[in-house]
Amino acid sequence: MKADWTVPMIALITLAGCHAAPAAHPLTPAQAAARHPADARLAALYDTSCRACHTSADSGAPLSGDHTQWDARWAKGPAVLLQSAVAGYNRMPAGGQCATCTAADYTALIAFMADHDQGSSQ
Amino acid sequence: MTTPTRRALLLGGGALVAGAAGLTGRRLWLDREPPSPPAVDKAGHLLWQNWAGTEQCWPATRLAPTAADEAAHILKTANGPVRTVGAGHSFTGLVPTDATLISLDRMSGVLAHDPARMQATVGAGTRLYDLGPALAAIGQDMPNLPDINKQSLAGGTQTGTHGTGPGFTALHGGIVAFDLATPRGEVLECSATSNPDIFNAARVGLGAFGIVTRMVLQNHPLTRVKKTTSFRRRDELIENWDALSTTHRNAEFYIIPFSHWGQLITHDATTEPVRPRGPDTDADGVLQLKQARDLFEFASPLRFWTSDHLIGGMPDQVAIDEGWKLLSNERPVRFREIEYHLPRETQIAALREVIAAIETHRSDVFFPIEVRSIAADDAWLSSFYGRASGSIAVHAYYKDDYRFFYTLIEPILRRHGGRPHWGKLNSLSHDDFAALYPRWNEAMAVRDHCDPEGKLINRYLSRVVRRG
Numbered sequence: 001m002k003a004d005w006t007v008p009m010i011a012l013i014t015l016a017g018c019h020a021a022p023a024a025h026p027l028t029p030a031q032a033a034a035r036h037p038a039d040a041r042l043a044a045l046y047d048t049s050c051r052a053c054h055t056s057a058d059s060g061a062p063l064s065g066d067h068t069q070w071d072a073r074w075a076k077g078p079a080v081l082l083q084s085a086v087a088g089y090n091r092m093p094a095g096g097q098c099a100t101c102t103a104a105d106y107t108a109l110i111a112f113m114a115d116h117d118q119g120s121s122q
Numbered sequence: 123m124t125t126p127t128r129r130a131l132l133l134g135g136g137a138l139v140a141g142a143a144g145l146t147g148r149r150l151w152l153d154r155e156p157p158s159p160p161a162v163d164k165a166g167h168l169l170w171q172n173w174a175g176t177e178q179c180w181p182a183t184r185l186a187p188t189a190a191d192e193a194a195h196i197l198k199t200a201n202g203p204v205r206t207v208g209a210g211h212s213f214t215g216l217v218p219t220d221a222t223l224i225s226l227d228r229m230s231g232v233l234a235h236d237p238a239r240m241q242a243t244v245g246a247g248t249r250l251y252d253l254g255p256a257l258a259a260i261g262q263d264m265p266n267l268p269d270i271n272k273q274s275l276a277g278g279t280q281t282g283t284h285g286t287g288p289g290f291t292a293l294h295g296g297i298v299a300f301d302l303a304t305p306r307g308e309v310l311e312c313s314a315t316s317n318p319d320i321f322n323a324a325r326v327g328l329g330a331f332g333i334v335t336r337m338v339l340q341n342h343p344l345t346r347v348k349k350t351t352s353f354r355r356r357d358e359l360i361e362n363w364d365a366l367s368t369t370h371r372n373a374e375f376y377i378i379p380f381s382h383w384g385q386l387i388t389h390d391a392t393t394e395p396v397r398p399r400g401p402d403t404d405a406d407g408v409l410q411l412k413q414a415r416d417l418f419e420f421a422s423p424l425r426f427w428t429s430d431h432l433i434g435g436m437p438d439q440v441a442i443d444e445g446w447k448l449l450s451n452e453r454p455v456r457f458r459e460i461e462y463h464l465p466r467e468t469q470i471a472a473l474r475e476v477i478a479a480i481e482t483h484r485s486d487v488f489f490p491i492e493v494r495s496i497a498a499d500d501a502w503l504s505s506f507y508g509r510a511s512g513s514i515a516v517h518a519y520y521k522d523d524y525r526f527f528y529t530l531i532e533p534i535l536r537r538h539g540g541r542p543h544w545g546k547l548n549s550l551s552h553d554d555f556a557a558l559y560p561r562w563n564e565a566m567a568v569r570d571h572c573d574p575e576g577k578l579i580n581r582y583l584s585r586v587v588r589r590g
Contacts, residue, residue: 087169
């Protein structure tokens with residue numbers, strides 16, 4: 001007897017559809033600029049360092065909160081992203097011009113900009 | 123007999139293919155990302171590195187005071203060298219310390235303003251890109267800003283950072299007064315009438331006199347300007363520079379090496395309706411010049427031809443807006459830079475020599491050469507002290523060799539009487555500076571008074587302030 005896979009396949013496709021993230025859309029620089037870390041200390045660090053480039057389309061930096069620019073970077077993993085932030089990579093200047101950020105700060109700022117943090121204000 | 127000819131053709135073709143493959147491989151090898159320094163040292167201290175990647179350190183302690191008294195206490199008690207950092211945009215070794223690194227980020231913003239005098243009191247850590255809108259909100263404006271605005275106000279002024287325009291001084295020329303925290307544990311108010319020697323010596327002070335915590339700036343009324351960017355034949359720019367620089371409020375030009383073209387950028391006050399600036403095209407333009415270099419590094423005539431065809435006929439770009447929105451630019455393509463400030467009388471002769479030297483000896487250079495003018499001022503360690511100056515800046519892509527700055531470019535600029543920008547690459551040391559600055563010894567005496575134990579002196583500054 002030939003197995004009928006139609007029903008399970010439809011169920012799988014439906015389930016996959018239910019769990020798929022909504023398609024990401026590019027943000028405008030204004031939308032990126034409207035985002036701020038919820039934590040006040042982190043927001044201050046972000047404001048004096050990351051914000052200048054990560055809310056400007058001309059800077060070439062991925063815009064804060066823009067999944068179309070961040071998701072591929074996020075997939076590299078936190079260790080790679082931290083190394084790039086601290087030591088610089090391509091157009092990213094070392095340390096992101098933040099002289100007082102700790103490794104934990106960088107990790108939190110990256111998560112915020114990639115929109116993988118627990119909360120941000122707009 | 124055709125066999126020898128055929129063989130020669132085959133050999134020649136093979137050699138061409140092998141040569142092209144070899145050159146491509148060489149370029150791919152040279153274009154790899156430079157190795158990164160360790161993010162953390164053996165003691166667990168995090169890396170600090172400047173924007174250009176030319177300087178790094180792993181400070182044991184990082185502090186961010188919020189007030190001048192706190193900064194003075196840190197200076198008195200912390201382990202030295204104690205160095206202060208703004209945005210890390212200086213190319214020279216002003217910042218590195220393995221001991222104490224102080225950030226000014228928590229001393230920022232417009233603290234007070236005087237509308238009648240058109241003055242503002244500003245935290246020294248304020249980034250220039252934040253200062254523009256903050257001053258605009260109180261109807262004030264800095265009519266002369268550097269090409270990049272990511273620097274902090276303290277970092278910019280302590281290194282003599284400038285824009286362009288013979289009617290304007292560099293940023294520090296607008297400082298009316300400042301507060302200086304010193305390693306003695308004092309906070310000194312400095313102006314033309316209060317501690318005037320310190321005011322004159324430390325206004326451009328390399329962070330070697332103490333920590334400037336706030337400053338009073340003499341600003342101008344907020345002004346709308348018209349920015350025009352146009353490509354011109356380079357001979358025309360060079361020959362007409364005197365007229366161009368005095369006709370416009372702010373004028374500068376870039377010479378595009380291995381082409382017959384340059385780019386003129388002017389800013390003039392206007393009442394025309396606002397026309398916001400469009401997307402930046404400079405970064406793409408620089409990368410196109412890089413592509414031309416990559417393809418034709420060893421075929422200069424082809425490179426000239428390609429560049430001329432890329433550039434010739436490009437339309438002017440015009441933007442009209444408040445000056446702080448137009449004077450500075452995004453520069454996402456990292457580079458290394460040497461810049462000297464020369465007497466205006468020798469600027470063009472030096473420029474011609476620099477262009478000839480690059481196009482004769484350095485086919486790897488593709489970044490445009492920047493030419494600006496700046497008014498004289500009276501800060502003792504200002505590169506513009508006592509003389510109207512013309513600047514010449516040569517850049518190298520961050521992946522490329524820049525040692526030719528010292529062997530090929532700097533000798534020309536020095537021979538024409540130039541003084542180096544304090545934040546940009548140079549090979550000078552104490553005796554050279556002493557010969558270039560008429561008030562050098564007085565400035566060093568003031569420095570020794572402010573920092574008697576040499577707590578602010580790192581390895582680079584030791585070369586600068588201490589006799590060989």
